[in-house]
Amino acid sequence: MQAYLFLFMLLVIAVMAKNQSLLIAIIVLLALKIIGLDNKIFTLVQSKGINWGVTIITIAVLVPIATGEIGFRELGNSLKSPYAWIALVSGVFVALLGKSGVVLLAEDPHITTALVFGTVAAVALFNGVAVGPLIGAGIAYTAMKIIEWFH
Template sequence: MESWLFLIGIFIVALLGKNQSLIIASIVVLFLKLIPYSDKIFPLLNKQGINWGVTIISITILVPIATGKIGFMDLVNSFKSPVGWIAVACGILVSLLSYQGVGFLSASPEVTVALVMGTIIGVVFMNGIAAGPIIASGIAYLIIQLLQIQIK
């Protein structure tokens, strides 16, 4: 019962914040809870969902290349400006933090709730997007390592 109330609460917050992605996500999860064998579906989503999401994002990023809107010369030209180099460095940093974040989420499930709440606050009240939990967990991992905080 608690999970239903929690999800409905997230749905209401998403409605109030007019965040379509979170509205859809909460409806889908609530709907999945109604399916008799959701206990088989949720572990699969929990394990593979991030990979599927990253794949969809990657496909979206590659579409401009496929349509010819971005060509090889655009890539070459991006290395001719400081903005391009900063973008490459940030891409590398985010990918490394995300890698650490996925491991951190797996090793420290108690942190997941706090990260999810932070993501919901960012998405609903600050017009962020829900790509944050993995990156946030990577940043949290980095800070925890720098501060040498012991995790249970």
């Protein structure tokens, strides 16, 4: 019963915040619970969902390359810009944070509650995008390792 109450509370927040992604996610989860498919599907989505999401995002990012909109010339031209180098370094940094996030979530799954709450709050209240748990876990893991290093 607690799960339904929590999901309905989040549904209200999603409606008030007019956040379509959060709204769809909650409706899908509620529907799966109501029809009784939650045990099988939730386990699968929890274990593979992040990888599926990253794959879908990667496909979306690579579409301009597949369509020919971005080619070697555009890549070469973009690397002449200091902003492109900032983006390149940021991409490397975020990918490394994401890797650390996967490690933290595997080693310390109870931290997921705080990460999910933070992500939901950012999505609902600030129109954020729900990539937060993985990157948030990476940032948390990095911060924890820095704190451990000093102690």
